[in-house]
Amino acid sequence: MMMFRDQRNTNRTSAIIFDWGGVLMRTEDYTPRQKWDQRLNLVPGSVEEIVHGLPEWVQLQLGEISASEYEQALVAVLGIPIEEVPNLLRDFYSGDRLDVQLISLIRRLRKSGIPVGLLSNNPVSLRDDLRQLHVLDLFSPCIISAEIGIMKPDGAAYNACLSPLCIEPHHALMIDDSSVNVEGAVSFGMQAVQFKSSFNLEAQLSRWLDS
DSSP: OOEEEOSOTTOOOOEEEEOTBTTTEEEOOOHHHHHHHHHTTOOTTHHHHHHTTSHHHHHHHTTSSOHHHHHHHHHHHHOOOGGGHHHHHHHHHTTEEEOHHHHHHHHHHHHTTOOEEEEEOOOTHHHHHHHHTTOGGGOSSEEEHHHHTOOTTSHHHHHHHHGGGTOOGGGEEEEESOHHHHHHHHHHTOEEEEOOTTSOHHHHHHHHHHO
16 A cells, blocks of 8 residues: 655645655566576575675665675675676666656656655666666756765755755655655655555645645
């Protein structure tokens, strides 16, 4: 069930902040990851757990280490040659799909005058990815954790996104797939939605914006 969490129902939303992974970009085909499990004789789901479960993955999202240092950590755990890491990561993300309907929704929100921002726990490479997908200009501000050295659910991450908008937290709506990040937004004073792909977000937002 899609969960709306807010401090006061009388707050009118004046800006919408989206998460990236799990919301606008979602993994829909896990087959490439499963093939790597088979190739490395690992239990199904192991590669996914390792790629996004290493301490170095958190460090990369905080901008504390370089991409090459993260890749070396993958080599150490998976036991593959360093030359294979680009192939692994290419395949790993090949099942991810951009939600074009949500992107269209964002374009309409912006056209109607509603500010739309992005707040994502991700490496610095995300900015180039957004640029290549021709969606970077949709988000103002675009805050990436590795660029500011802070990750959700730290309140400072939400503040970094809201400060350029010059609005109070209770006038912003955060859309995130992580319950921890939703709770973090609520604790900071924002309104928040735990995103579920099975729900009609546009319909939910229409009611929310009109409330």
